[in-house]
Amino acid sequence: xxxxxxxxxxxxxxxxxxxxxxxxxxxxxxxxxxxxxxxxxxxxxxxxxxxxxxxxxxxxxxxxxxxxxxxxxxxxxxxxxxxxxxxxxxxxxxxxxxxxxxxxxxxxxxxxxxxxxxxxxxxxxxxxxxxxxxxxxxxxxxxxxxx
Numbered sequence: 252x253x254x255x256x257x258x259x260x261x262x263x264x265x266x267x268x269x270x271x272x273x274x275x276x277x278x279x280x281x282x283x284x285x286x287x288x289x290x291x292x293x294x295x296x297x298x299x300x301x302x303x304x305x306x307x308x309x310x311x312x313x314x315x316x317x318x319x320x321x322x323x324x325x326x327x328x329x330x331x332x333x334x335x336x337x338x339x340x341x342x343x344x345x346x347x348x349x350x351x352x353x354x355x356x357x358x359x360x361x362x363x364x365x366x367x368x369x370x371x372x373x374x375x376x377x378x379x380x381x382x383x384x385x386x387x388x389x390x391x392x393x394x395x396x397x398x
Contacts, residue, residue: 259287263317265308267334270358273309276317277301280328287321293392296372297326300390303365304330310355311335312385325374328390337380344370344378 261283263276281298289297301317308315312334320327337343343350344366351361370376374393380386 257322259283259321261319263319265305265312265315265317265332267309267312267314267332269309273306274302277305280317280319283319284321284326289321289326289394293326293394297328297392300369300372300392301328303369304328304388304390306360307365307386308332308334310351310360315385323394325394326392328388328392330388330390331385332387333385336382336384337378337386338382340378340380 261280263279265276266272277298280301281294284294284297301319305317308330312332315330315332315334318327318329318331342348345363346367347363349361349363351363355361366378369388369390372392373390375389375391377389378386
């Protein structure tokens with residue numbers, strides 16, 4: 252386990268429904284990783300997972316937070332939101348399944364690939380959700396393991 256001084260941490264707030272600022276947090280995460288010299292393939296995986304998670308908060312929750320950490324072994328992203336929650340996580344994990352509104356689809360979202368893309372780009376991925384309360388995603392990407 253890395254010591255506290257070997258760990259970089261940052262927290263980002265996300266406002267639900269704010270499509271204008273959607274993607275800013277994941278972009279900032281990508282820029283931080285570039286700045287500290289993380290491998291481009293790992294940055295790509297982190298950026299995809301962070302963006303998909305951020306967009307789910309924008310689309311389905313009132314607000315949320317991304318807790319971003321980097322230590323010598325791994326990158327961690329925990330996304331917690333206050334929102335509608337997910338009724339059927341197993342179904343939501345199926346590629347193509349979406350509960351996006353027609354308005355979201357018109358903006359180019361809602362293809363049903365968000366959660367599958369997060370899982371595909373993570374070394375470990377855990378999702379918990381309570382209907383009417385919100386959802387928590389825990390994403391880990393190892394620094395010594397490229398997919």
